[in-house]
Amino acid sequence: MENITNTHLFGILLTVGLFYLITLIKHRSRQNWLNPLLLSVIIIICILVLTEIPFEHYMKGGSVIHAFLGPVTVVLALPLYRQRKLLVEHKYSIVGGILAGVASAVLSVVGLSRLLGLNELLERSLIPHSVTTPIGISVSNMLEANEGITIISIIITGILGGSIAPVLLKLLRIKHPVAKGLSIGTSSHALGTTKAIEMGETEAAMSSLAIGVAALTTVLVVIVMQTMGWY
Structure with missing residues (x-):
């Protein structure tokens, strides 16, 4: 068994195969609650725990997939370039919306952490939960927080955001594509x-x-908070 699991191919096939299978089931059943990303993570964890496959074995292939995160993020610049006229047209709304989003993300963590009596290390670790992983790790190090907790919070935030965003947008009647x-x-x-x-x-x-x-913006906010002696 170890000869199979302790290879790069095992992690790659398990991850890609599960994601493709769940995506296929979702399209055929037309059930929007079937989130391929969320379910793939849960099933992979269950498989590794139940079969006692070392995480290091899985990550031999998982690290290969993770290496594509950077290039894939760069590819996202293509639709942005195509919509550059729309970007100029709504520049003030775009800047205002992002600033408001960052402010609410940071302040909600600080406010709720202190309201619920969480310790300061956990509070600092959760502050970068809404930014992409590489930047989130850097912010976590700036705050001398727990990098592991930061990564987990980023993953959970991303999965939940992708899962419930369509529902929230519909409930709040947000229809403009830029706002979405x-x-x-x-x-x-x-x-x-x-x-x-x-x-x-x-x-x-x-x-x-x-x-x-x-x-x-999150990095700048954290720098300001540290300058003011909050952390």
């Missing part, structure tokens, strides 16, 4: 952007823009 894309990208970074891509090219462009701007 910005809200998803600002709150749930690259993982949420996969859902924006499904919605349309404008949503994908605005969401990919929000990933970068929100991450940069």
